[in-house]
Amino acid sequence: MPTPAMPLPTPSDVLAAARVLEGVAHRTPVLRSTTIDRLFGAALYFKCENLQRTGSFKFRGAYCALAQLERQQRGKGVLAYSSGNHAQAVALAASLHDTEALIVMPEDASAAKLAATRGYGAQVVTYRREQEDREALSQRLAHERQLGIVPPSDHPAIIAGHGTAVLELLQQVPRLDYLFVPVGGGGLLAGSLLAVRAAASNCEVFGVQPEAAGHASRSLASGQIITVTHPRTIADAAQTPALAPTAFEVIRQATPQILSASDPQMLDALRFLAQRMKLVAEPTGALAFAGAQSGAVDLHGKRVGIVISGGNVDLSRYARFISD
Known part of the structure; x- marks a missing residue:
């Protein structure tokens, strides 16, 4: 198993990153929907990183x-x-x-x-x-x-910084049972796994990849990084062809379950966020919610965290997404 060139980030690094970001990054809100809670028979908590500075957790x-x-x-x-x-x-x-x-x-x-x-x-x-x-x-x-x-995911400080979104969520909503996180290059998923450890939480983490990509699940199954060239999906922020080496190693050690969501499932999630919660999300931002909605995991009676990772989308494209 080849090792990444950089040292792996740790739960302590996530705590340190939170101190660096204090007063700089927004402490984004956690929103609820009684409609979605009723549909799932669960309590869902949406961490709104679409309201972060620059419009995403990045x-x-x-x-x-x-x-x-x-x-x-x-x-x-x-x-x-x-x-x-x-x-x-x-x-x-x-x-x-x-x-x-x-x-x-x-x-x-x-x-x-x-x-x-x-x-x-x-x-x-x-x-x-x-x-x-x-x-x-x-x-x-x-x-x-x-x-x-400054790479998108393959850097300990990047991964630790991304993890502060989930660290905040776990402070805002203690005792989560499940957490759904989108997966592209893997930095947010890796940081989330470290944040769960930093918060001493028993929360189970699920990564959600675009169905058209599939590189994360295939990489974990094979034990090595698998590249999917030019995956075609509306989730443009998750079109990364492969997991970053440093992120992959963190994820590989934690072995979370990886789910997939199709473009139509993302569109359904996008429309719900817009119509019922008045939230603008980009397709990748709705990816984790699409995975939770897919039925792959029984959410009944659970406290479930959903990371809405970003809201940067062209308005003309967004209008087509929510009206089709």
């Missing part, structure tokens, strides 16, 4: 990662590659740390995410998702410009 990890950089490196600037949420998070975090950011984004990224990333002050370089390797391009640009790379 701000937590990005800020923590930049806080750990040496002052000299921050002075040179940083680079990140992302389809949008991590891009915006690094752009804002860089601004708050008074450093410049170069963001590598696919040219077919959400127009709203592209505009927001530039709006936070970052320079954006686009690439063709199916023709260019974003990591190779990012490595070349970082070398040429002497920039520090």
